[in-house]
Amino acid sequence: MRWTQSLIATLRDAPQDAEIDSHKLMIRSGLIRKLAGGLYTFMPLGLRVLHKIEAIVRQEMDAAGALEILMPALQPAELWERSGRYETMGPGMFRLKDRKDARMVMGPTHEEVATDLVTKELASYRQLPCTIYQIQTKFRDEIRPRFGLMRAKEFIMKDAYSFDISSEAADASYQKMYDAYRRIFKRCGLDARPVEADTGDIGGKFSHEFMVLADSGEDGILCCPACGYAANQEKAERRTVKLEPADSPAIEIVDTPNAGTIAQISAFLKAKPKQFIKTLIYLADAKPIAALVPGDRDLNEHKLKRLLNVRTLELAPDETVEQVTRAAIGFAGPVELDIPIYADASLEGAVDRIAGANQTDRHMLHIELARDAKVTQYADLVNVLARDACPHCGQPLEMKRGIEVGHVFKLGTKYTQAFQTTCLTETGEAATLVMGCYGIGITRTLQAVIEQSHDKDGIIWPASIAPYSVAILLLDPADAASSQAASQIENALAEAGIDAIVDDREERPGVKFKDADLIGFPIRIVVGAKSLAKGGAEIKVRTVKDSSLVPVEQVPAAVADLLAHV
């Protein structure tokens, strides 16, 4: 391929709306162009990378026994009503009507369509296990698209769905996908580690996310250096230590004018934040409940939502809080509160604590939770932080940031029950199928590779997914001998199955070097009058400083050798 024929436009400056390195580099190197917020066009170079990632995914999926299909992106709303997600997905789903006024959705994911398909197609245990997958564009009306391809309104996902006759068989299917995912990310040159995760709206009992460690990642990950435990902060369990029994003096109510936040009150009362009981009022399926956490801790809404098993959970609006507590915002407390109260496990047996008095500008001292409040249930409700004890081995945890590139779920029968997906067993009984679902954000993976693999000069592509494995810089395009040598190398590489691009632009060498580094081709071959005079072409690996001079006819062999090692 000739550079002058391939619509490559590199930029010296990044657009001001690009924030993180990978996003800037994708724009600068001309991989993608923005159409609107969260919507991007893949330019020829970017598309080549995308195709290479997809090829790896297909190989590994096929090797794991999954069958590729292609489902419609446009789907009838009725399917989503059957699973109950038409409601729970909320405004995150693009909804529209056709000309007959039938309600449709643009598929954000395909559990419903896949389950419907299998319900109709499979009848016997002999056809199981069955795992289907597709690579397709998904649509999500993200609240806030960001960081280029990281969170887009339209993105490409590989989604797979497994169906099994039993829970044990489903576990085996899950394990197969889990293993395939490890291989896929490894082949893409990514260091992606599996961590325990929250299942969220997809549902199910168990899941792992594949996380790429990066400071720009949107998720917090707790890792135990001692035993290897790793979990998303949404999911990470807290190990709580039982409190020693102690007596608490009688409750005392004190004036705390205008001190509605923990920071203000702790300064005012000269007490540590951990002595406070933070009382948060939530609407769980529109009904008010209270959640109690220590003053120095943040509530984890995912944990609360899982505990309550509700469809919606949101912080109550100010009016509701004032109505429930009969006081201004900031003075809520657990004593004489007439709504269900859920308290963090670390508060079980808490004595001599401080909380709002449910009276404006007043707090209560010496609260003994068991004595003074009606706690409905104690449970793990707070975010785990760095230096907390590992739930498995008790050693201090570390906190890292990660980009979620894949997610595997054990769904159980959530969807197959709703769709009455059954097969006949060996004994002739109808059994509800056990399901798993598995996603890889293809476009996000592409960007995650860049985020994890770049330097000050540009992208450093792993050879497996580079837009071209080799860039041949033709420094003297007007010189017949140079031009001929470049073509000779290009053709020989093509015969060896190695893709290369020839920079045949009438540009000064410096420009070509800069662009080659920016785009990040794994191997660079320089051909010019000067190199030919010295006896051949110069071969250089992107990450290595020095180059080596190789006679033109020996270049393909040398390149093949290098590619095997980068």
Next chain:
RNA sequence: CGGAGCGUAGCGCAGCCUGGUAGCGCGUUUGGUUCGGGACCAAAAGGUCGAGGGUUCAAAUCCCUCCGCUCCGACCA
């Protein structure tokens, strides 16, 4: 939706406070000199100053409304 900020040439920016001919760098086109790590000279093209309304003799600049984009939070591959 809550909080913060930004919209001026393809990209990066100045001009706005204090109203008066729309500018700079990069990129693009043409000609020339250069030519191994983003060259130089000369000429040129390229603008509804996000949109609408208002104030004014006069608005990129002041006022109002709307739209778009980005960042922090809730959503997620």
